[in-house]
Amino acid sequence: MSAWDHFLQTFFNAEVMAKYLPDILQGTVVTIELAALIVISGIGAGLVLALVRSLAIRPLNWLIIFVVDLFRSLPPLVIIVLVYFGLPAAGWSPSSFVSTWLSLALVLMAFAEEIFWAGITSVAKGQWEAARSTGLSFGQTLVNVVLPQALRLTIAPLTNRTIAITKGTALGTVVALHEILGMASSAVSNSYNPSPLMLGAAAYLVLFLPVVVAARWIETRFAWKR
Amino acid sequence: MNSTVAEPIVVARGIHKHFGHLHVLKGVDLEVAERELVFVIGPSGSGKSTLLRCLNRLEEPSAGSITVAGIDMLSPKTDINHARQHIGMVFQSFNLYPHMTALGNVTLALRKVAGKSRAEAEKIAHTALERVGLADRAGHRPAELSGGQQQRVAIARAIALEPRVMLFDEPTSALDPELVGSVLAVMRSLRESGMTMIVVSHEMGFARAAADRVVFMDHGLIVEQGPPAQIFERPAHERTRAFIGQIRQH
Numbered sequence: 354m355s356a357w358d359h360f361l362q363t364f365f366n367a368e369v370m371a372k373y374l375p376d377i378l379q380g381t382v383v384t385i386e387l388a389a390l391i392v393i394s395g396i397g398a399g400l401v402l403a404l405v406r407s408l409a410i411r412p413l414n415w416l417i418i419f420v421v422d423l424f425r426s427l428p429p430l431v432i433i434v435l436v437y438f439g440l441p442a443a444g445w446s447p448s449s450f451v452s453t454w455l456s457l458a459l460v461l462m463a464f465a466e467e468i469f470w471a472g473i474t475s476v477a478k479g480q481w482e483a484a485r486s487t488g489l490s491f492g493q494t495l496v497n498v499v500l501p502q503a504l505r506l507t508i509a510p511l512t513n514r515t516i517a518i519t520k521g522t523a524l525g526t527v528v529a530l531h532e533i534l535g536m537a538s539s540a541v542s543n544s545y546n547p548s549p550l551m552l553g554a555a556a557y558l559v560l561f562l563p564v565v566v567a568a569r570w571i572e573t574r575f576a577w578k579r
Numbered sequence: 580m581n582s583t584v585a586e587p588i589v590v591a592r593g594i595h596k597h598f599g600h601l602h603v604l605k606g607v608d609l610e611v612a613e614r615e616l617v618f619v620i621g622p623s624g625s626g627k628s629t630l631l632r633c634l635n636r637l638e639e640p641s642a643g644s645i646t647v648a649g650i651d652m653l654s655p656k657t658d659i660n661h662a663r664q665h666i667g668m669v670f671q672s673f674n675l676y677p678h679m680t681a682l683g684n685v686t687l688a689l690r691k692v693a694g695k696s697r698a699e700a701e702k703i704a705h706t707a708l709e710r711v712g713l714a715d716r717a718g719h720r721p722a723e724l725s726g727g728q729q730q731r732v733a734i735a736r737a738i739a740l741e742p743r744v745m746l747f748d749e750p751t752s753a754l755d756p757e758l759v760g761s762v763l764a765v766m767r768s769l770r771e772s773g774m775t776m777i778v779v780s781h782e783m784g785f786a787r788a789a790a791d792r793v794v795f796m797d798h799g800l801i802v803e804q805g806p807p808a809q810i811f812e813r814p815a816h817e818r819t820r821a822f823i824g825q826i827r828q829h
Contacts, residue, residue: 477674479670479672479674480674480676482637482668482670482674483668483670483674483675483676483733483736484676484687484688485637485660485663486635486637486663486666486667486668486737487663487664487667487687487688487692487736487737487740488660488661488662488663488664488688488692488693488740489660489687489688489691489692490660493691493692497687497691498676498687501678502676502677502678505678
C-alpha cells in the first residue's frame with residue numbers, strides 16, 4: 354500500500370464516512386439550530402442594550418458596561434462550563450443545548466452591544482440636532498435618523514464577530530452536545546479512524562463558507578457614499 | 580423695513596449660558612418682531628451661535644426666559660417637540676440625513692411630527708423644494724448634491740413645516756464662494772415672503788441689502804444694535820468699529 358493510499362484510507366475512508374454520515378448530518382442540524390438561535394437572541398439582546406445605553410441613565414449604563422465587559426473578557430468555554438455545571442447548584446439544570454445557546458448568546462450580546470454602541474456614537478451630533486430641531490422626539494430621531502446610519506457601519510464588524518462566535522458552537526462538545534464536532538469526535542473514537550472528522554470539517558465549510566461570502570457581499574452592498 | 584410691526588414674535592430675556600466654568604452668554608435680551616430680519620454678528624466665541632441655539636433649546640439656557648410665537652420655550656409644561664415645529668433651523672454643516680433622498684429629508688418631520696400622510700408630505704415637500712429651486716433634485720441623495728444644493732435642501736426641510744421663525748447658523752460659512760450666492764438668493768426670497776429670520780452670518784452685503792437690524796455681540800453680551808447702515812457706517816462702540824474694520828479687510 355502506497356503512502357497516498359494509506360493517507361486516503363486514514364482520512365477519507367469511504368466505508369467509515371458512509372457509516373457515520375447520518376450522525377454528522379444530525380450534528381449539522383443541531384449546529385444550525387443552535388447558531389440560528391445564538392445569532393437572533395445575541396444580536397437582538399445586544400441591540401436592546403445599546404438602545405437602553407443611548408438613554409444615558411447612568412446607573413443603568415454602569416450595569417450594562419459591567420455585563421458587557423464581563424462577557425467580553427471570559428473565554429466562551431469557561432462560560433459554557435460554568436452555566437452547565439454551575440447553574441444546577443442554583444436550582445436550574447439547563448441541557449447542554451440550552452447551556453451552549455445561553456453562553457454564546459451572552460458573549461455575542463456583549464460584543465454586539467459594543468459594536469452597535471460604537472455605530473450609534475459615530476453618527477455626527479449634527480444629525481441629532483437637525484432632527485430634533487424639526488420636532489422629532491429622541492426616539493423618532495434614534496429610529497429614523499441615527500440607527501439607519503449606525504447599522505450600516507456595524508454590518509462588517511458584526512458579521513465577523515457573529516461568524517467567530519457561531520463557530521464556537523463546537524465548544525458545546527465539552528458539555529456533551531451532539532453538534533457536528535461532538536458527533537465527529539465520538540465517531541472517531543468508535544471507528545478508530547479520523548475520517549468522520551473530515552466529514553465534520555466539510556460540514557463546517559458547507560455551513561460557514563456561504564455565510565462568509567454573504568457577509569462580504571453585504572459589506573459592499575451597504576457601503577454608501579457619504 | 581417692517582420693524583414697526585407690533586408684537587414681537589421672539590422675546591428672549593436675561594439669557595445666561597454656562598459651559599462648565601465658561602460663561603458664554605451673560606444676560607442677553609433680544610426681541611424680534613414678526614417679519615423682521617435680524618442679523619447677529621460678532622467675533623467667534625462671542626456667543627452668537629449659542630444664543631441662536633438657545634432659542635429652540637438645542638442648548639439649555641442656564642437662566643432667562645424665552646418666548647417664541649407665544650410659547651414659553653423653557654416651561655417644563657411646554658411640549659418642546661411641538662414647539663420646535665414653529666422654529667426652523669439651518670446649520671453651518673447642512674446636517675442632511677445622508678441615507679435619505681432630498682425628498683426623504685424634507686418629508687421625515689412632515690410625516691412623523693406634523694402627522695401628514697406620505698402623499699400629503701411629498702406634495703408639501705415638492706413645493707418646498709421648488710421654492711429653493713431644487714424640484715429636479717428630489718430623488719438625489721445629499722452626497723450627489725453640491726454644498727449649495729445641500730444647504731438649500733436643508734432650508735426646504737425647515738420651511739416645509741411652515742415655521743413662524745427661521746434661525747440660520749452661519750448658513751454659508753461652509754460653502755465654496757461660488758455657491759454662496761444660490762443660498763443667499765433663497766434666503767432673500769424667503770425674506771420677501773415675509774418670514775421672520777434670525778441670521779448669524781458675516782455676509783455683510785446680504786445684511787446691508789436685506790436686514791432690518793444688525794446686532795453686534797461680543798463676550799456674551801449685545802454691544803450695540805441698529806439698522807445696517809448705522810452699524811456698518813457709524814458704529815457707536817469702539818469694539819464694533821474694530822470688528823467691522825476687520826471683516827471688511829476680507
